[in-house]
Every structure is written in C-alpha cells, then in structure tokens.
Amino acid sequence: MLSERRLEVLRAIVQDYVGTEEPVGSKALxxxxxxxxxxxxxxxxxxxxxxxxxxxxxxxxxxRIPTDKGYRLFVDKLAGVKPLSSPxxxxxxxxxxxxxxxxxxxxxxxxxxxxxxRQVAVVQYPSLTRSTVRHVELLPLAPARVMLVLITDTxxxxxxxxxxxxxxxxxxxxxxxxxxxxRVVGRRFADVxxxxxxxxxxxxxxxxxxxxxxxxxxxxxxxxxxxxRLMIGGTANxxxxxxxxxxxxxxxxxxxxxxxxxxxxxxxxxxxGMTVRIGHENAHEGLTATSVVAVGYGSGxxxxxxxxxxxxxxxxxxxxxxxxxxxxxxxxxxxxES
Amino acid sequence: MLSERRLEVLRAIVQDYVGTEEPVGSKALxxxxxxxxxxxxxxxxxxxxxxxxxxxxxxxxxxRIPTDKGYRLFVDKLAGVKPLSSPxxxxxxxxxxxxxxxxxxxxxxxxxxxxxxRQVAVVQYPSLTRSTVRHVELLPLAPARVMLVLITDTxxxxxxxxxxxxxxxxxxxxxxxxxxxxRVVGRRFADVxxxxxxxxxxxxxxxxxxxxxxxxxxxxxxxxxxxxRLMIGGTANxxxxxxxxxxxxxxxxxxxxxxxxxxxxxxxxxxxGMTVRIGHENAHEGLTATSVVAVGYGSGxxxxxxxxxxxxxxxxxxxxxxxxxxxxxxxxxxxxES
DNA sequence: TCTGGCACTCGTGCCCGGTGAGTGCCAGGC
DNA sequence: GCCTGGCACTCACCGGGCACGAGTGCCAGA
Numbered sequence: 073m074l075s076e077r078r079l080e081v082l083r084a085i086v087q088d089y090v091g092t093e094e095p096v097g098s099k100a101l102x103x104x105x106x107x108x109x110x111x112x113x114x115x116x117x118x119x120x121x122x123x124x125x126x127x128x129x130x131x132x133x134x135x136r137i138p139t140d141k142g143y144r145l146f147v148d149k150l151a152g153v154k155p156l157s158s159p160x161x162x163x164x165x166x167x168x169x170x171x172x173x174x175x176x177x178x179x180x181x182x183x184x185x186x187x188x189x190r191q192v193a194v195v196q197y198p199s200l201t202r203s204t205v206r207h208v209e210l211l212p213l214a215p216a217r218v219m220l221v222l223i224t225d226t227x228x229x230x231x232x233x234x235x236x237x238x239x240x241x242x243x244x245x246x247x248x249x250x251x252x253x254x255r256v257v258g259r260r261f262a263d264v265x266x267x268x269x270x271x272x273x274x275x276x277x278x279x280x281x282x283x284x285x286x287x288x289x290x291x292x293x294x295x296x297x298x299x300x301r302l303m304i305g306g307t308a309n310x311x312x313x314x315x316x317x318x319x320x321x322x323x324x325x326x327x328x329x330x331x332x333x334x335x336x337x338x339x340x341x342x343x344x345g346m347t348v349r350i351g352h353e354n355a356h357e358g359l360t361a362t363s364v365v366a367v368g369y370g371s372g373x374x375x376x377x378x379x380x381x382x383x384x385x386x387x388x389x390x391x392x393x394x395x396x397x398x399x400x401x402x403x404x405x406x407x408x409e410s
Numbered sequence: 411m412l413s414e415r416r417l418e419v420l421r422a423i424v425q426d427y428v429g430t431e432e433p434v435g436s437k438a439l440x441x442x443x444x445x446x447x448x449x450x451x452x453x454x455x456x457x458x459x460x461x462x463x464x465x466x467x468x469x470x471x472x473x474r475i476p477t478d479k480g481y482r483l484f485v486d487k488l489a490g491v492k493p494l495s496s497p498x499x500x501x502x503x504x505x506x507x508x509x510x511x512x513x514x515x516x517x518x519x520x521x522x523x524x525x526x527x528r529q530v531a532v533v534q535y536p537s538l539t540r541s542t543v544r545h546v547e548l549l550p551l552a553p554a555r556v557m558l559v560l561i562t563d564t565x566x567x568x569x570x571x572x573x574x575x576x577x578x579x580x581x582x583x584x585x586x587x588x589x590x591x592x593r594v595v596g597r598r599f600a601d602v603x604x605x606x607x608x609x610x611x612x613x614x615x616x617x618x619x620x621x622x623x624x625x626x627x628x629x630x631x632x633x634x635x636x637x638x639r640l641m642i643g644g645t646a647n648x649x650x651x652x653x654x655x656x657x658x659x660x661x662x663x664x665x666x667x668x669x670x671x672x673x674x675x676x677x678x679x680x681x682x683g684m685t686v687r688i689g690h691e692n693a694h695e696g697l698t699a700t701s702v703v704a705v706g707y708g709s710g711x712x713x714x715x716x717x718x719x720x721x722x723x724x725x726x727x728x729x730x731x732x733x734x735x736x737x738x739x740x741x742x743x744x745x746x747e748s
Numbered sequence: 749t750c751t752g753g754c755a756c757t758c759g760t761g762c763c764c765g766g767t768g769a770g771t772g773c774c775a776g777g778c
Numbered sequence: 779g780c781c782t783g784g785c786a787c788t789c790a791c792c793g794g795g796c797a798c799g800a801g802t803g804c805c806a807g808a
Contacts, residue, residue, distance in 0.1 A: 097770050110782050115771070133770050133789045172636060173570060207549055211561070221559065221567070223549070229559070229569045231511060233748065298510060307645055308663035325646035410571065435801050448751055453802070471758045471801050750808085757802075763795090771788075778781080 074124070080107060081117045082126055083150045086138050090388055093313075095135030140351035140385060143363070147348050147389050154390035156398045160188065164402050171406065174198075174227040178303050181379065181403050186306025188395040191383035192328065194366075196338055197301040198226035198376040198407065201262040201294055208256060210249045210286065215239040218282075220289055224261065226376055227410045234289045237281040244279050248286065265291055300335050304328055306381075313384050323358030328382070333358075338378040341366035346393055351385045361385060365392050369400035371408035379403070412462070418445060419455045420464055421488045424476050428724055431651075433473030478689035478723060481701070485686050485727050492728035494736045498526065502740050509744065512536075512565040516641050519717065519741050524644025526733040529721035530666065532704075534676055535639040536564035536714040536745065538632055539600040546594060548587045548624065553577040556620075558627055562599070564714055565748045572627045575619040582617050586624065603629055638673050642666055644719075651722050661696030666720070671696075676716040679704035684731055689723045699723060703730050707738035709746035717741070 074082075084105045088096040098111040098118060107114065118136055121127045126142035129135065138146065156164075167184050171177040178195050185193035203224035211219040218234045251274070255267050268290070272283045293299060307328065310321050327333045333356050340355075341347035341364075349364045363385045368375025380396055412420075422443045426434040436449040436456060445452060456474055459465045464480035467473065476484065494502075505522050509515040516533050523531035541562035549557040556572045589612070593605050606628070610621045631637060645666065648659050665671045671694050678693075679685035684705045690698050701723045706713025718734055 095770090099770075111770095112782055112784090113780085116781085119772080129771085131788095131790070133768095133787090135770070172630075173568075175639075176636075206551060207557075209547065209549055209559075211545055211547055213544060213561075219545075219561065221547075223551075223557065223569075227571070229557075229567070231561075231567045233511070233565070292510075298514075301513075305667060308660060308667055311660035311663060322646060322649035325649060329643060329646055433801090437801075449801095450751055450753090451749085454750090457803075467802085469757095469759065471756090471799090473801065752807090753805090755802105755804090757800105759798105759800095761796105761798085763797105765792105765794095767790105767792085769788105769790090771786105773786090774784090776782085776784105778779105 074120070077107070077109070078117045078121060079145075079150060080105075081114055082121055082138070082142060083146060085118075085121075085127060085136055086142065086146045086150070089137050090386055093386065095130055095137050097135035100135070138386075140353065143350045143385055143389070144353075147350070151390045153346075153397060154394040156188075156394055160395075161398065164188075164399060168402055168406050174229070174410075177227070177403065177406055177410075179305075181399060182303050182305035185379065185381060185395065185399050186309060188399065189381045189383070189392050190306075190312065191309050191381040191387065191392065192304060192306045192324075193379070193381050194302060194304050194328075194334055194338065195379040195403075196335070196377040197303075198224065198228050198370075200224065200228065200230065200299040202260070202370075202374070202376045203228065204258060204260050205256045205264065208249070208252050208290070210245050210252075212240065212242060212245055218245065218286065220286060220293075222261075222290070222293060226371055226407050230293050232289050232293055234286050236285055238278070240279075240282050244275075244282070248275075248279070248283055261294060264294065300331075302331065302334060302338070304334070309383075320361050324362060324382070327356055327358040337364055337382075338366055338380065341368070341378055341380065343368050343375050346397060347380075348389065348393070363387055363389075365389070365396050367396050367400045369404045369407075371404055376407075412458070415445070415447070416455045416459060417483075417488060418443075419452060420459055420476070420480060421484060423456075423459075423465060423474055424480065424484045424488070427475050428726055431724065433468055433475050435473035438473070476724075478691065481688045481723055481727070482691075485688070489728045491684075491735060492732040494526075494732055498733075499736065502526075502737060506740055506744050512567070512748075515565070515741065515744055515748075517643075519737060520641050520643035523717065523719060523733065523737050524647060526737065527719045527721070527730045528644075528650065529647050529719040529725065529730065530642060530644045530662075531717070531719050532640060532642045532666075532672055532676065533717040533741075534673070534715040535641075536562065536566050536708075538562065538566065538568065538637040540598070540708075540712070540714045541566065542596060542598050543594045543602065546587070546590050546628070548583050548590075550578065550580060550583055556583065556624065558624060558631075560599075560628070560631060564709060564745050568631050570627050570631055572624050574623055576616070578617075578620050582613075582620070586613075586617075586621055599632060602632065638669075640669065640672060640676070642672070647721075658699050662700060662720070665694055665696040675702055675720075676704055676718065679706070679716055679718065681706050681713050684735060685718075686727065686731070701725055701727075703727070703734050705734050705738045707742045707745075709742055714745075 084101050085096050098114040101114055102111050125139060126145060127136040128139050168180055171180050178197055182193045182195045203226050206225045207223040209221040213219050216236045216239045218236060220232045220234050222230045256264050268287055272280045275283050346367045352360050362382050364380055364382050366378050366380030368378050370376040379400055381392060422439055423434050436452040439452055440449050463477060464483060465474040466477050506518055509518050516535060520531045520533045541564045544563045545561040547559040551557050554574045554577045558570045558572050560568045594602050606625055610618045613621050687702045700720055702718055702720050704716050704718030706716050708714040717738055719730060
C-alpha cells in the first residue's frame with residue numbers, strides 16, 4: 073500500500089493540475105504545498121506513483137498528470153464533498169423558486185447546475201414509471217378523437233392523441249375516466265398496466281374497443297423510449313478547454329446530442345448516493361476524456377430521476393460533487409412542494 | 411453596375427470558397443470554371459469586386475474570400491433555392507411521420523434539419539398567441555388547487571398549477587370550464603384576454619375570487635416570456651469548422667444557450683418567405699461570423715412559428731435554403747393533420 | 749478589352765540552436 | 779533505511795533565418 077505521504081503527493085498533484093491545467097513537477101509541488109520534504113524525495117514518490125499507474129508524464133522532461141486511476145483514488149479516498157457556501161445555497165433557492173411548471177423547474181435546474189459547476193449539465197425529467205399517478209384525464213376533442221392527459225405527483229404532464237375506433241359519447245368517456253382514476257390515482261405508474269388489465273371487460277361490448285385503444289395508448293407512454301426525457305445545458309463550457317482538447321470536443325457534443333447515450337450514462341449511475349465515472353470508466357468512446365458526476369433526486373426518499381454534469385476528467389471533483397448534491401436536494405424539495 | 415462576367419466571377423468565388431474553405435485565387439478559378447478568359451482578366455475583375463467591397467483578401471499574396479456584402483449579393487441575385495432530391499424528400503416524410511406528440515414533432519424536426527443541413531438547427535414551438543384554442547381544461551387536484559391545461563389546434567399543451575383563494579366545488583369548476591370554453595374554443599389565443607375580460611362578473615360573489623385567479627393564470631401563460639419555447643440541435647456541427655474558427659465557436663454556443671437571443675433572432679425574420687441574415691447583419695455580436703436562415707411555418711397559410719439554421723457565413727446557401735423550406739412545409743403538413 | 753509576362757509581396761514550412769523545466773541517479777548524511 | 783543535495787541528461791518550446799511558392803498588381807502589346 074502507498075504510504076501516507078505518497079497519497080498526499082497524489083492529492084497535491086491532482087489539486088495543482090486541476091488548478092493550473094499544466095503538468096506539475098516536483099519542485100513546484102514542494103513550493104506550493106507543505107509536504108515537509110525536498111523535491112528529490114517527491115521525485116522518488118512520483119516515480120513510485122507512476123509505477124503504480126496513478127500518474128503519468130505526457131513526455132519526458134515534463135511534469136506529471138493524474139491518470140484515470142489516479143483520479144479514482146483521489147475521489148474515493150482523498151477528497152471529500154465540498155459543501156456549498158451559504159450565498160451559493162441562497163442563490164440556488166432563489167433561482168429555483170418561482171418556476172411555473174415542471175419544464176421550468178427542469179430548465180432552471182439545468183442552467184443553475186451549468187453555472188455553478190461551469191460544466192455541461194444534464195437533468196432527467198422525473199421518470200413516469202417511478203412517479204405516482206395524480207390524475208388521468210380524457211378530453212373529447214372530436215367525436216372519435218380523445219386526448220389522454222397523464223399527470224404525476226411530480227408535476228409532469230404527458231399527453232397523447234387517441235383515435236378511437238368509433239365515436240364516443242361524453243357519458244361513456246366520463247365513465248371510463250372515473251373508473252380509470254379510481255383504480256390508478258395514488259398508485260405508481262409502474263403498477264398501472266396490471267391495475268387496468270381487466271378494465272375493458274367491465275364495459276359494454278360497444279365501448280370496449282375505445283377503452284382498449286385508450287388503455288393501449290396509456291401503456292405506450294410508459295414504454296422506456298418515450299417516458300425518458302432530459303434536458304442539457306452549458307455546452308458552451310466545453311470550450312473552456314479548447315486548448316487542451318480542441319478536437320475532443322466534437323465526440324462529446326455528439327454524445328450529448330444522443331439522448332440514448334445520455335440516458336444510458338445516467339442509468340448506469342447508482343440510484344442512491346453519488347456516482348462518479350471517470351474517463352475510460354464511461355463505456356461510450358466519445359466520453360473517454362470526460363467524467364460524469366450523477367446523483368438521483370426525488371420528492372421523497374426514493375429517486376424519481378437523475379441529474380448530473382459532464383466535464384473533463386480534470387475537474388474539481390469535491391466542488392462539482394457538492395454542487396450536484398446540493399442542487400439535487402433543492403430540486404427534490406421543489407418537487408415535493410408542487 | 412457590375413458586368414455579367416464579374417457577377418459570374420463572384421459566384422465562382424463563393425462556390426469555390428464554400429467548397430474548399432480556402433481563399434481562392436485567379437488561376438484556380440479559371441481552371442475550375444469555364445469563364446472563357448485568362449487569369450489576368452479575372453484578376454482585374456477581382457480587383458474591381460474588391461473595390462466594391464464584395465470580396466477581400468485575408469492578407470496580401472492570398473486568394474480572395476467573399477465578404478458579408480458579397481454573400482448578400484450572391485444570395486439575392488446569383489443563387490436560387492436548391493430543391494431537395496426525391497430521396498431526401500422521402501426521408502423527411504418518413505422521419506417526421508410517427509411522431510407521437512408535439513414535443514416529438516419538434517424534436518424530430520430539429521434532428522432532421524441538423525442532419526440535412528449539417529448545421530445547428532433551431533425550431534420554435536408554435537406560438538400560443540398565434541394558435542387557436544382547441545380546449546381549456548380545469549382539473550381539481552386538491553380542494554383549493556386546480557390544474558389549468560391549455561390545448562391548441564397545433565397540438566401544443568401547456569399546463570399551470572392554480573392555487574385558489576378558497577376551496578372550489580366540482581360543480582362551480584364545471585360551470586367555469588363550460589363557460590370558458592364556450593367563449594374561447596376556436597378563437598385565437600391572442601384574442602382570449604378580451605374574450606374573458608368580463609367573465610368574473612357573471613359569477614356568484616363567492617366564486618369570483620377563484621375565477622379571477624384562474625383567468626389571471628391563463629393570461630400569464632400568454633405573456634411572451636413563457637409562451638415562446640424552442641429547441642435546438644446539431645451543435646456538434648459547429649466543430650466542423652474548428653480549424654477556421656476555433657475560438658469563435660464559444661460565443662456562438664453561448665448565444666445558442668440564451669433563449670432570448672435566439673427568439674430575437676427568429677423574431678427578426680420575416681413572417682412569410684425566407685429570411686437570410688448574413689454575418690454582421692445579425693445584431694448579436696457573438697453571431698457576426700454566422701448566418702441565419704429562417705422561415706415561418708404553420709398548419710395553414712399563416713405562420714405560427716419559425717424554424718431555421720445557424721451556420722458559418724461560409725455556408726451552402728442554396729442547399730440550406732432548400733432544406734429549410736422543405737422541412738418547414740412538411741412540418742406544417744404534420745401539424746395540420748394532428 | 750483581353751492577354752502574357754514579370755517583378756514583388758508575404759504567409760508557410762522547415763531547420764536549427766539556445767533555454768529551461770523537469771527528471772533519474774548517486775553519494776553522502778541523519 | 780530514508781532523506782537530501784548535486785549533477786548530468788532529456789526534450790519540448792521558442793525565436794530567428796531562410797527558401798518556397800501562391801497570388802497579386804502593373805504594363806506593354808495584340
């Protein structure tokens with residue numbers, strides 16, 4: 073195992089490199105940190121750290137930079153989560169209050185997170201299947217056309233157009249609405265399919281077609297593809313690193329445009345607690361130079377969705393983790409209030 | 411006025427520069443185009459074009475590149491709109507069909523436009539005020555809490571939570587819903603404020619507070635700030651020009667993140683016909699190296715919103731204009747069907 | 749009015765040596 | 779046994795000098 077001092081050297085290297093964005097040498101390290109030993113000793117420690125694969129030098133006669141493995145050790149053992157300052161906390165609250173609907177909440181959260189971390193922010197809408205049903209509405213728009221509106225306890229509203237096989241009367245629609253709601257309100261969306269399974273049978277023959285069509289549409293909205301939505305922001309922050317990954321920016325932007333990739337990325341994060349994936353730990357090859365910090369959020373103790381940031385592996389992990397966690401908590405509160 | 415041949419030279423310069431991304435010289439020009447004259451003659455023409463401000467040279471002993479004024483002349487007089495190939499048309503239709511709701515339509519449109527033009531695509535949601543009301547729904551979620559849902563003929567659905575001053579009965583809510591809808595359904599949202607102006611007066615004293623609150627919320631959703639929404643995509647295409655504007659990419663990304671800027675940009679476009687704004691014609695300083703091609707779209711003959719692309723001034727104008735126009739038409743069709 | 753010729757400009761690429769940051773190693777000291 | 783100062787070595791980076799060539803403007807002649 074590495075000695076205490078060597079870990080300290082690694083921590084110093086990570087901190088300096090994150091700050092200066094330049095390979096750090098033994099002399100600079102002893103000048104900027106009170107390690108209590110000479111550069112020569114640090115050099116020996118650095119050689120050892122390099123043997124273990126925690127740091128590397130871009131070329132001979134340059135300083136060292138942390139490897140993915142080095143960052144991993146730093147995040148796991150050496151760094152805590154830096155709590156936000158109280159002005160920052162107030163700013164978060166002020167910024168998130170006053171959102172008029174869920175789109176607004178998510179939009180503000182993305183901007184806030186991007187601004188706080190100065191990185192690319194990704195916020196997932198509350199998952200339908202993990203939310204509970206607040207109300208299901210059926211609106212007759214034309215004789216054989218109904219709009220289905222789903223409302224969750226997190227404020228998410230989804231609507232679908234339903235083309236019925238036959239004209240529907242106002243009365244039978246009201247009937248369906250009432251019976252549907254009595255079964256599903258307050259239940260989790262994930263349970264809805266089995267809760268409504270036998271519903272068509274309880275209707276008159278003539279309405280069964282309509283009921284089945286409506287239910288089919290309802291179930292379709294719960295399919296993963298349509299139920300998962302997200303918003304991203306702060307992509308301009310990618311350009312902050314234009315000098316050290318000028319062409320790496322492209323695959324990242326491309327990955328960010330692929331909702332599938334992002335959803336997978338967030339999906340891989342643990343449901344509870346914070347997940348940090350560093351460089352090559354990300355499966356997607358466009359993101360091997362980036363790290364992802366993600367955390368679940370929800371109105372209660374259970375996560376209904378995830379949010380996080382994407383940035384270069386050389387990021388301020390303690391600060392980023394602090395901001396991500398704090399924002400997730402506040403968003404949870406806002407959702408619980410609505 | 412410029413002679414026919416000089417215009418031809420300008421056209422050739424624009425085409426070559428767009429293709430090669432490099433300043434074009436007199437010799438290369440005569441080799442690649444059948445101008446019927448020698449390089450020396452072309453040089454004289456180029457000198458004249460430069461005097462008039464249509465082209466410029468980045469430095470002595472380099473070829474010429476078009477100026478914003480040169481592109482302007484090219485777009486206005488020299489270039490047509492290039493119609494799409496029929497496979498492209500089919501691809502558009504296939505891609506846009508199968509959208510499940512408006513979000514999906516807009517999302518697909520953005521991706522489609524970005525892919526076709528290989529540039530950044532911007533699509534505005536149908537404006538509320540320019541759409542007509544299909545239905546207004548009031549859902550009781552709690553004794554003194556109502557969800558207001560607006561549905562437009564373009565398929566856009568907006569919802570707002572309303573906290574009422576007093577508990578509302580199911581009956582009075584139904585009453586309000588009925589009276590409200592009878593007044594506004596089929597009318598334009600822009601006219602709604604005056605249509606509902608005297609509505610509270612016709613209610614019992616005890617319900618007036620609730621009615622006013624609901625109406626106030628309704629009117630709030632029509633305020634410009636919340637009513638305008640848009641989606642962008644294809645930002646990864648910006649990196650295609652990383653070698654010729656490596657740091658210019660940042661202000662562009664920043665501008666794209668500012669919804670306000672984008673809305674203003676689209677707002678400046680003409681309601682009917684296509685608008686092309688080139689380089690410095692854009693007021694925003696982050697966008698002086700980019701051009702915007704925008705066009706209105708709508709389910710009928712009137713535009714309900716705009717869409718377009720943002721790209722470098724050195725873009726394929728005929729192709730881009732063709733793609734933008736075609737996509738706008740198809741989106742209009744899709745909206746009309748829904 | 750067009751053309752070929754010619755001198756000139758100047759950005760680009762390349763080589764090259766100096767500089768300095770940083771390293772690895774080693775002998776000596778605590 | 780671990781730490782330290784000293785020392786030779788490596789090599790990226792920087793700036794100057796130089797050749798090259800694309801492209802131009804101008805002019806005389808057709």
